[in-house]
Amino acid sequence: MTERPSPSRDASGRSEGEQPPLPPARFAYDRHTWKEIAHLLVNLPLSLLGFTYVVTVLFTGAFLTLTVIGFPLLAAGLMGARQLGKLERARARALLGVRVDEPSPLPLRGGKDGFFPQLWLALKDPVGWRTILYDFIRLPWGVLTFTITLTSLFVLWPVLPFIARGLTNADRAMVRGLLSPSDELERRIAELESDRGVVVDTAAADLRRIERDLHDGAQARLVNLAMGLGLAKEKLLEDPDSAAAMVAEAHGEVKLALQELRDLARGIHPAVLTDRGLDAALSAVASRCTVPVKVTVDLASRPAAAIEGIAYFTVSELLQNVSKHSGAKSASVDVWRADERLLIQVGDDGRGGARLDGGTGMRGLADRLDAVDGLFVIESPQGGPTTVTAELPWRDRVPGQE
Structure with missing residues (x-):
């Protein structure tokens, strides 16, 4: 009697043709x-x-x-x-x-x-x-x-x-x-309300600065001038030579007072900016810098007066920082338009290390630009060079706008 061959088994003990059991159910307890x-x-x-x-x-x-x-x-x-x-x-x-x-x-x-x-x-x-x-x-x-x-x-x-x-x-x-x-509108409203406060504070600070400059500068000179002319008037008959000297001194005081008033007016809004635009106005600012400054303004048209004014004062303050703090040998100012933005870049080859909290007015500039949807970026590693990029929204100038 021939024996039936027993089915072969694999290493797991399952006979040939036998299906493996289903794995146990697993749930995602991760x-x-x-x-x-x-x-x-x-x-x-x-x-x-x-x-x-x-x-x-x-x-x-x-x-x-x-x-x-x-x-x-x-x-x-x-x-x-x-x-x-x-x-x-x-x-x-x-x-x-x-x-x-x-x-x-x-x-x-x-x-x-x-x-x-x-x-x-x-x-x-x-x-x-x-x-x-x-x-x-x-x-x-x-x-x-x-x-x-x-x-x-x-x-x-x-x-x-x-x-x-x-x-x-x-x-x-x-x-x-x-x-x-x-929604984004709620966030934007809150930002605009905060920015409005920054603008109000900035305007109030500017008014206080103008009042202080007038009181301590031109007004004080004019008061001294009036007193000097009064004394000269008294000495005119009895001591003409002394009176002439006092009048000459008063003439010098008048010239200094006029120069201070011109400087103050330039700080409020320079005439060259109104009359000839950013190219001429920034060139004038650059000429007063203590280091050579190359100015390049590439604008086919003029922006709105408010944007133009912010751009001017931003460059003015940055070049003042270059003169006072950078130790640079040269600087550059570039202004151009990209789509609906006005871009400003001020660079110098000085010692670097400029920061928003460095006490050189950078934070105030950043706040002013932020209040009008602008941007303010500083790249200033220790040892230099320094590049400051400012960006403002472009708004077309209204015909006849000053």
Whole structure:
């Protein structure tokens, strides 16, 4: 009797032709899943904190609006809500991977605009109110997600990753919808309000400088001139030679006073800029610099007077810095138009090391350009060379504009 050959077996012990068993089911319990589960479990305590804060702020603020402290308290509550929103955005970044831009800060300026305008600005803050809404609706959601997640940890373990993903997707949508800047317009409005304050401060500082220059310079000279002429008048008959000397001295004072007034007028808005444009005006500035300056202005037309003035004073101050601080042997100024932007580049071969916080007026220049949608970039390694690039929006000159 012939024996049937026994089936051959492989190294695993399976007979030939026998199908391997299916691998065990595996679910995505990776680090991302655990972060989502942690987020859902933390929802309850943070939603309790946020809801309690919101109810306290709203009810206390609304009740006390009958008194003088109600509105300031409500404004402070809205600013505090911003901090809760910041906490929630940080939690979403860390646990859910949601990258949400921080809203623009309120342009509060230390009371410079007055108490009531700043109070109104805080009371109408859309970021604070959206955070209030977010924290108000989160309590039932926090209870629901905490309960479902905690139960699933013991009952629905195999499908918990899918449940966590669905619940956290709803969290992601809430964060993006209520805790992100509403749109670019809101950010831009806040920036413009802040920039308006910079312009106002700059204008006020310029007025104070003009007043100080007039008081300490030309006005003082004119007062001394009047006194000298008065004394000369008294001595005219009794001591003509002495009176003539005093008149000659007064004549010299008149010349100095006129020169100071011309310099002051040039600092406000030079006539050459109005009459002949940037090329001639910057050439005049360059001629007063202590180092040789090559000026190249490549403009087919003149920009608006305001833009032209900002460009002129930017180059003037940069060349003053070159004279006083750079130790350079030569410098250059280039001005040209690129699409709808006016570009200015001032370079020197000096010692370098220029910074925005270096105390040479660079920060003030950067703030002035930022206030009109401009840019200000410094490249100044130690040892030089230094290149400062300024960029301004191009606006066409209105015919007849001065």
